[in-house]
Amino acid sequence: MTTRPLRVAVIGAGFMARAHSHAWRTAPRFFDLPREPRLSVLVSRDESKGAQLARDWGWESWSGDWRTVIDRDDIDVVDICTPGDTHARIAVAALEAGRHVLCEKPLANDPADAAMMVAASESAARRGVVAMCGYSYRRTPALASARRLIADGALGTIRHVRAQYLQDWLSDPDAPHTWRLDRAAAGSGALGDIGAHSIDTAQWLTGELIEGVSARLRTFVTTRPQRSAEVGLGGTGDPDSPRLPVDVDDAAAFIAGFSGGALGVFEATRMALGRRNANRIEINGDRGSVAFDFERMNELEYYSADDGDDRQGFRTIQATDPAHPYADAWWPAGHGLGYEHAFTHQIVDFVRSIESAPASPGFADAHQVQRVLAAVEESAADEGRYTRVR
Numbered sequence: 001m002t003t004r005p006l007r008v009a010v011i012g013a014g015f016m017a018r019a020h021s022h023a024w025r026t027a028p029r030f031f032d033l034p035r036e037p038r039l040s041v042l043v044s045r046d047e048s049k050g051a052q053l054a055r056d057w058g059w060e061s062w063s064g065d066w067r068t069v070i071d072r073d074d075i076d077v078v079d080i081c082t083p084g085d086t087h088a089r090i091a092v093a094a095l096e097a098g099r100h101v102l103c104e105k106p107l108a109n110d111p112a113d114a115a116m117m118v119a120a121s122e123s124a125a126r127r128g129v130v131a132m133c134g135y136s137y138r139r140t141p142a143l144a145s146a147r148r149l150i151a152d153g154a155l156g157t158i159r160h161v162r163a164q165y166l167q168d169w170l171s172d173p174d175a176p177h178t179w180r181l182d183r184a185a186a187g188s189g190a191l192g193d194i195g196a197h198s199i200d201t202a203q204w205l206t207g208e209l210i211e212g213v214s215a216r217l218r219t220f221v222t223t224r225p226q227r228s229a230e231v232g233l234g235g236t237g238d239p240d241s242p243r244l245p246v247d248v249d250d251a252a253a254f255i256a257g258f259s260g261g262a263l264g265v266f267e268a269t270r271m272a273l274g275r276r277n278a279n280r281i282e283i284n285g286d287r288g289s290v291a292f293d294f295e296r297m298n299e300l301e302y303y304s305a306d307d308g309d310d311r312q313g314f315r316t317i318q319a320t321d322p323a324h325p326y327a328d329a330w331w332p333a334g335h336g337l338g339y340e341h342a343f344t345h346q347i348v349d350f351v352r353s354i355e356s357a358p359a360s361p362g363f364a365d366a367h368q369v370q371r372v373l374a375a376v377e378e379s380a381a382d383e384g385r386y387t388r389v390r
């Protein structure tokens, strides 16, 4: 590893900033990186909380102003971990200033903002500046291995994509309001928050793009108690506190047509009581199938039509053997990885893309996800009419 530091600014102080902070600290300790990440500054509006979190999460300093930080010549990377309505202005400013950008998903709150970010990233790329969007689940070893199987033709022609992303932290009608329930901040509800992961994963695994959708959205709880203090996802708010409107979807369901002919069925909800973080996908081809559930993230279910009749069936592949992507950097086979490892792998790939490899997913890939999200909302607003992605 060169000693040339990569000086990082993270913008945001919530769940994603915490996960990214852990990943920036951990990546150089387990992977050989071309540059040594340096946690230079955490940017958040709230000085009392932000300065403490900066210390807790290993950042050298805190700042309350992202614009000042972006203009500093001793910052190389801007890592955007803020609500979606702020992504475009921060990313465009950072790219124009020559900073490499990692931006949390979804890229933006609408395709227009996403297009602006793509244009800025393409212009910056001509100056050797890198931009990546944080679809972290691509970096779980099991899903990365599933992609290899599909790319190698092990599943044959893809017929079905079946994706559900099921959470339940909003099942309680008194779970407090959060920016994720405010369209102006989040752009949409479960659809953009977690459905976006399913869309990205499905397109990335199959190599096919979603061309059209027929969709329904539901909002089951239309007001929620004001959040009393910054608590984690979900929990129970004060039922007597003022209730704020919810103007985003609680759940989304849609069918999708893929460019290679596959048929997709998608579901995203944060009210599937009992499902904490069941990010699932199953892909059926004419020669085989794979199935993944993040709640068993070290395992990949694989079925091959090539197995003899006397031994056909789904087998469970432990994606912790060194043969699986990223796995050999960690523990002996069978010792298992967790949610945070995908974020460390994301930082590894991002840092390596600054020096050599292309950044994937780039902003253009993330823009395609944004267009699918917009088609889902357009279809749902028109009684589920089949709507082309444009």
Ligand code: SOE
Binding pocket: 015, 167, 193, 194, 233
């Ligand atoms: C909330 O639903 C959330 O934190 C998502 O925003 C993340 O992208 C996902 O990884 C976990 O759940």
